[in-house]
Amino acid sequence: MISRPFEYFTPKTLGEALAIMKRFGDEAKLLAGGQSLVPMMNLGLVAPRYIIDINKVRGLSGIRETSRALIIGAIVRHHEIASSETVRRIIPMLSEAASHIGDMHVRHRGTIGGSVCHADPAADYLPVLQVADAVFEVRDTRRKRLVKAREFFKDAFTTALKDGEVLTTVQIPKRNGWSSAYEKLEFVAGGFAVASAAVMVKLNERSEIENLMVGIGGVERRPVFLDLTPGFAGRSVGRDVAEEVEASVTSRVRDPISDIQADGEYRKAMAGVLARRAFQRCLG
Amino acid sequence: MGESLVVTRINGREYTAKVDNRMLLCDFIRDVAGLTGTHVGCMTGNCGACTVLMDGLTVKSCTLLAVQANGSEITTVEGLSNGLALNPIQETFHRNYAAQCGYCTPGMLITVHYLLSKKTPMSADEIREKLSGNLCRCTGYVNIVKSVSELLKREGLLK
Numbered sequence A: 001m002i003s004r005p006f007e008y009f010t011p012k013t014l015g016e017a018l019a020i021m022k023r024f025g026d027e028a029k030l031l032a033g034g035q036s037l038v039p040m041m042n043l044g045l046v047a048p049r050y051i052i053d054i055n056k057v058r059g060l061s062g063i064r065e066t067s068r069a070l071i072i073g074a075i076v077r078h079h080e081i082a083s084s085e086t087v088r089r090i091i092p093m094l095s096e097a098a099s100h101i102g103d104m105h106v107r108h109r110g111t112i113g114g115s116v117c118h119a120d121p122a123a124d125y126l127p128v129l130q131v132a133d134a135v136f137e138v139r140d141t142r143r144k145r146l147v148k149a150r151e152f153f154k155d156a157f158t159t160a161l162k163d164g165e166v167l168t169t170v171q172i173p174k175r176n177g178w179s180s181a182y183e184k185l186e187f188v189a190g191g192f193a194v195a196s197a198a199v200m201v202k203l204n205e206r207s208e209i210e211n212l213m214v215g216i217g218g219v220e221r222r223p224v225f226l227d228l229t230p231g232f233a234g235r236s237v238g239r240d241v242a243e244e245v246e247a248s249v250t251s252r253v254r255d256p257i258s259d260i261q262a263d264g265e266y267r268k269a270m271a272g273v274l275a276r277r278a279f280q281r282c283l284g
Numbered sequence B: 001m002g003e004s005l006v007v008t009r010i011n012g013r014e015y016t017a018k019v020d021n022r023m024l025l026c027d028f029i030r031d032v033a034g035l036t037g038t039h040v041g042c043m044t045g046n047c048g049a050c051t052v053l054m055d056g057l058t059v060k061s062c063t064l065l066a067v068q069a070n071g072s073e074i075t076t077v078e079g080l081s082n083g084l085a086l087n088p089i090q091e092t093f094h095r096n097y098a099a100q101c102g103y104c105t106p107g108m109l110i111t112v113h114y115l116l117s118k119k120t121p122m123s124a125d126e127i128r129e130k131l132s133g134n135l136c137r138c139t140g141y142v143n144i145v146k147s148v149s150e151l152l153k154r155e156g157l158l159k
Helices: A014-027 A037-042 A078-083 A085-090 A092-100 A104-109 A112-118 A125-131 A239-252 A264-282 B025-032 B088-095 B105-118 B124-130 B141-154
Strands: A007-009 A028-031 A050-053 A063-065 A069-073 A135-139 A144-148 A153-155 A166-173 A178-185 A195-203 A209-217 A224-227 B003-010 B013-020 B051-054 B057-060 B073-075
Touching: A014 A028, A014 A050, A014 A166, A028 A037, A063 A085, A069 A085, A078 A092, A078 A104, A078 A112, A085 A092, A092 A125, A092 A178, A092 A195, A104 B057, A112 A125, A112 A166, A125 A178, A125 A195, A125 A209, A125 A224, A178 A264, A195 A264, A209 A239, A209 A264, A224 A239, A239 A264, B003 B025, B013 B025, B025 B051, B051 B105, B057 B105, B088 B105, B088 B141, B105 B124, B105 B141, B124 B141
Parallel strands: A007 A050, A028 A050, B003 B073
Antiparallel strands: A063 A069, A069 A166, A135 A144, A135 A166, A178 A195, A195 A209, A209 A224, B003 B013, B051 B057, B051 B073
């Protein structure tokens, strides 16, 4: 039994959920997949007075595609993302990241919105969403706004969400001619990333780099986004370029985390190695 | 304040109880329904001893509140057999010595039951990945993977 009592709400609409959020402010916590929140409550790390379970809110589920974007509802679960043909076709690295999260049971429950808002520095989605230039739609009782993934993560477990705001959808722009890949280093099966790298590349018709974006997870207190286009545009792809990608990424990690899993220098080195591997996979 | 009514079907039987909101699904299964086959290991969603099926998908029942199972259909290890004879998964585990202390076994059996029901072909590596949410602290994985391979092979699903 969790130690501190709480009141439990199951709103059926977003409007109801937002009204409850507004009423209780930061004493309330949204419960989506619960794969981080419930263990944290079990451990006594958080003790919210009000739990707002959004699993039954209409309109927060489902993956859809418009002419310009892939739109994923906040409570879409990792296993749905990992197995969606639409996601795989539009942005393969997002499927890969989803399939690396936790284990099968966790993926059956955990949600993309929950992972994004929890903002664990080692979460698999974060570097991917930054590289893909995803946008989050967030709402409160009065208005909705769009926040870019590249501006959303402020610190470890800290986001740009304001009191009373709920993330409703993750929107990923569709782009032609790009390839993408995600690489993760974990020390135990189902573990959080010691380091991870998301890479998106666009080549021109002469097989020269036109655009190159890299995202690094698990290494700094928030995901690192690197636009390597200025240094690499116009280069023909080859082995030496991959090694330069590694060196470039390693040199641009500034403040790596040192903890019981790995020290900062190791994480920094692995960021480069994983970026190189993901880059090479992008090229086929 | 602090309590909710839960109506849920476990192994085909309906259970109705007013429970503390703080109650976890694993505790509801064990203490309210009295089905102690579901084990509780870590309480942090790591070990998988408490794995059950909820509405057809495997979940770790220590990461859900009991009230979240309101209106749901749950299957626990007790639901896999009639209580008299072993089902084919249990029989295969038994024959291969796929349990040492047995603590992780209920979660393993539910997971394997789910995997077989999907009828997806799997290799030995894929079996290991799919079982990675269930820890065996005796490290008796070899015989567990052997059992699952045998069960899949029987169905023509071993890659």
